[in-house]
Amino acid sequence: MMGNSCHENEKSLPLHIGINDWVGYQIIRYAQQSQLLKKRQISLDLIYFSNLQDATRAMLNGALDATFTTLWDLMQPSPYHERVKPMILWIVDISHGSDGIVARPPVQSLADLKGKKVGVKFGTINQLILLEAIALNHLSARDLIWINLVDDVAVDHITQGAIDATVIWQPRLGEVAHRIGGKIIYTTAQTRSLVIDLIATRQSLFAEKQDRFRRLFWVWLDIINVLEKSPDTLFSVLGQTLQRSPQSMATDYQGLTPGDQRLNREILGSPTAIASAIEKITELMNTSYYNHKKLYTDLGYDAHFINSSLDLWTPLP
Known part of the structure; x- marks a missing residue:
């Protein structure tokens, strides 16, 4: 009986999730202001960070259960990789004009x-954005003067x-x-x-808390369902919570492809899509004359977790 009681107490504890102020992540706060968490029998503690790295x-060293982050940031080399393997839980969104x-x-x-001189902070997602732009326009990293800022x-x-x-990203x-003409x-x-924005954990923690991560994924899908069917409701609640204009938040979000059922099944439901993305990021980094370094590519992901979670999810009434 005591073992079962301890297990139930553990399940009632909140998941500690890292987050920054990116609008694509902030929509999770809708769950805290609605009944979604209660209905899915999960609790959540969001820990704010000024930067994703x-x-x-913090997630890798065990201070968090999981974190919102990007595929790029998850691939940055870290001494923690000697003993910890990061694992992608699900896709949050993909930038489509926001950056x-x-x-x-x-x-x-x-x-x-x-x-010309281009300001970009080495090692951050901005470096990837610049490398994408250079490749698309058939330029070389050496054609530009990179200023680390x-x-x-x-x-x-x-x-x-x-x-x-x-x-930089929207709205800035x-x-x-506008400011500089x-x-x-x-x-x-x-x-x-x-x-690619995502939420990630440690592979060692995934097996232990898989049921709770699944419930949180369902909460995420519930939020995306509200976004698709009643965006005004979603951004009105978020605007009040974050003391921002609902219209401005909705505008900022327009530059994102939401991490809905289709996107998660497409990218994580089979091993090829995410592996291809990791390979392409590595190839882009290999073209970088500035701040070139070997990226970490041994990321975990579980197609069965994604597909079974999607199959079992039904919208809340």
């Missing part, structure tokens, strides 16, 4: 950036004219373009982007 490290490159006049296109500093530099372009992408010369809507 810190959140990913891009803004440039000062007279730059009008990627081709105009040859020999964190996002806020890069915005200051482009505003002051110290750099010619920078990689549009705000900066510049142009958005690339967005992830121009390619099948590898900027």
